[in-house]
Amino acid sequence: MVFERREVIGGAAVTEELWPGVKASTASYVCSLFDKQIIKDLDLYKHGFVFLAKEPQSFSPMLNGNHFFIYGDAPRTKKEIARFSRKDAKAYDKYDKYLASLVDAINPILRQSPPDINDIFSVAKFGLKNVGLFNKIEDFTNIMSLSAKDFLDQWFESEEVKASFATDGIVGTFASPQTPGTAYVLLHHVMGNIKGRGIWGYVQGGMGGVSQALANSAEAYNVKIMTKTPIDKIIIENGVAVGVKTADKKIYRSKIIISNADPKRTFLNFVGEEHLDDVLRTKIKNYQTRASSFKINMLLDGLPNFECYPNKTDVPGPQHTGTIYICEDFDYMERAFDDAKYGMPSRNPVVEISMPSSMDKTLAPKGMYVAGCFVQYAPYKLKGTDWNKERQKFVKTAISTIRKYAPNIDDILVKVQGLSPIDLESRFGLTGGNIFHGDMIPNQLFFSRFKYKTPIKNLYLCGSGTHPGGGVSGLPGFNAAKAILDDKHIF
Ligand SMILES: Cc1cc2nc3c(=O)[nH]c(=O)nc-3n(C[C@H](O)[C@H](O)[C@H](O)COP(=O)(O)OP(=O)(O)OC[C@H]3O[C@@H](n4cnc5c(N)ncnc54)[C@H](O)[C@@H]3O)c2cc1C
Numbered sequence: 043m044v045f046e047r048r049e050v051i052g053g054a055a056v057t058e059e060l061w062p063g064v065k066a067s068t069a070s071y072v073c074s075l076f077d078k079q080i081i082k083d084l085d086l087y088k089h090g091f092v093f094l095a096k097e098p099q100s101f102s103p104m105l106n107g108n109h110f111f112i113y114g115d116a117p118r119t120k121k122e123i124a125r126f127s128r129k130d131a132k133a134y135d136k137y138d139k140y141l142a143s144l145v146d147a148i149n150p151i152l153r154q155s156p157p158d159i160n161d162i163f164s165v166a167k168f169g170l171k172n173v174g175l176f177n178k179i180e181d182f183t184n185i186m187s188l189s190a191k192d193f194l195d196q197w198f199e200s201e202e203v204k205a206s207f208a209t210d211g212i213v214g215t216f217a218s219p220q221t222p223g224t225a226y227v228l229l230h231h232v233m234g235n236i237k238g239r240g241i242w243g244y245v246q247g248g249m250g251g252v253s254q255a256l257a258n259s260a261e262a263y264n265v266k267i268m269t270k271t272p273i274d275k276i277i278i279e280n281g282v283a284v285g286v287k288t289a290d291k292k293i294y295r296s297k298i299i300i301s302n303a304d305p306k307r308t309f310l311n312f313v314g315e316e317h318l319d320d321v322l323r324t325k326i327k328n329y330q331t332r333a334s335s336f337k338i339n340m341l342l343d344g345l346p347n348f349e350c351y352p353n354k355t356d357v358p359g360p361q362h363t364g365t366i367y368i369c370e371d372f373d374y375m376e377r378a379f380d381d382a383k384y385g386m387p388s389r390n391p392v393v394e395i396s397m398p399s400s401m402d403k404t405l406a407p408k409g410m411y412v413a414g415c416f417v418q419y420a421p422y423k424l425k426g427t428d429w430n431k432e433r434q435k436f437v438k439t440a441i442s443t444i445r446k447y448a449p450n451i452d453d454i455l456v457k458v459q460g461l462s463p464i465d466l467e468s469r470f471g472l473t474g475g476n477i478f479h480g481d482m483i484p485n486q487l488f489f490s491r492f493k494y495k496t497p498i499k500n501l502y503l504c505g506s507g508t509h510p511g512g513g514v515s516g517l518p519g520f521n522a523a524k525a526i527l528d529d530k531h532i533f
Contacts, residue, residue: 102368
């Protein structure tokens with residue numbers, strides 16, 4: 043039985059009818075990490091999952107009149123890079139091959155429980171199973187410790203090229219591209235392989251299409267899904283999880299309880315501190331869930347017209363199908379983060395715009411488009427003010443940022459919804475407004491993320507707070523299922 047507190051399933055992978063006849067991916071908006079094996083095992087194409095690969099992958103407009111496209115197709119990307127630097131274009135093949143080799147090495151690890159670092163046998167077993175990894179130890183140490191900027195500086199010289207690649211290193215992370223560890227965040231975003239490595243796309247019907255296909259598949263296995271049923275407590279008797287109590291005070295007993303709510307919510311709200319041992323209590327208290335993102339959902343009745351790449355017709359062009367990155371260079375991103383560091387929303391934010399209805403006609407009436415803007419940086423706690431005062435101001439800031447590149451934005455904007463970190467927390471249940479259930483920083487990854495099997499007998503975690511972390515990948519659930527099946531005492 044699945045209990046969902048909202049009226050709609052999906053959590054952060056959700057489609058909502060935001061305005062009559064308009065469907066929007068109100069939280070997550072693009073897909074790549076979703077695991078192919080899960081799609082196959084659960085027959086998700088049959089259950090309605092449709093992936094629409096973006097091409098181009100991204101479009102970066104520039105104030106100097108130039109622009110930069112990244113394509114799914116490497117030769118086209120190289121040609122585009124060559125407009126900025128021939129040297130970088132030459133380096134691109136090697137860079138791409140290098141990332142591919144890291145992704146290939148790391149892929150099997152994404153589908154395994156990390157070893158218990160305090161248990162030499164567990165570490166040895168893991169090491170023997172993954173001997174191939176040892177050839178890559180130096181590369182992994184580098185990528186876990188380098189900043190996205192330092193990493194990209196090793197390959198490229200053009201600021202424009204590097205800035206476009208660097209956006210993957212800061213999404214959802216309270217860090218600038220110069221923060222050590224952001225090179226890994228970048229790698230995390232090129233690991234997906236639904237339709238080719240690193241290719242991102244939309245899900246037909248919005249990101250809720252992933253969740254709906256999973257729900258359809260689960261229901262075919264007789265899983266019962268109860269919406270509008272918040273869990274109040276996980277019932278612990280003599281240190282063993284034996285059931286849940288819902289907000290309407292009903293009690294459901296079960297042999298296994300699995301939570302994909304974030305670890306802080308699970309352990310502090312549902313379980314209660316009194317049931318945690320000292321190690322877990324310290325870990326949960328020190329676990330970082332810092333917000334950095336603000337989501338804006340828009341309804342447009344026309345296409346944004348970018349000055350550097352004007353619309354030729356009234357149908358969407360390549361500048362609309364790929365994710366649109368507004369982040370001129372590293373200094374721009376660094377300054378945007380500076381504001382957040384001192385407890386303020388960025389005055390000149392990094393804005394990532396996606397227009398899924400440029401490819402998916404099911405989302406909005408003809409001639410209208412939904413657009414999602416993912417805006418960095420937005421700290422959870424603001425100095426001297428709060429998000430109820432700042433929410434609309436920040437929406438205006440983001441729109442005026444877009445206006446510098448696409449001056450017609452005000453003429454086509456019909457509706458707008460702004461979700462600050464406190465709204466992400468209250469609407470989606472994300473503690474601290476952190477989109478990944480906890481920062482994706484080196485000391486919170488792999489064996490340092492939360493384990494599937496908790497110290498409380500029969501209680502398991504299966505959400506983004508476990509390895510391999512945030513993103514619509516399905517992998518925390520996949521690994522949790524294996525961990526539960528391996529846990530012989532249950533069956
Ligand atoms: C704004 C935003 C943008 C993002 N963009 C992307 C993107 O483009 N691509 C990508 O791959 N990833 C993206 N992510 C990250 C990704 O969406 C998440 O990592 C992923 O969806 C988390 O899935 P989950 O199952 O671990 O947890 P969640 O989706 O958070 O699910 C937890 C569920 O628990 C429910 N819950 C909480 N409390 C209770 C309770 N008391 N009782 C019952 N139910 C409860 C919640 O309602 C929710 O449904 C984004 C996230 C956000 C917030």
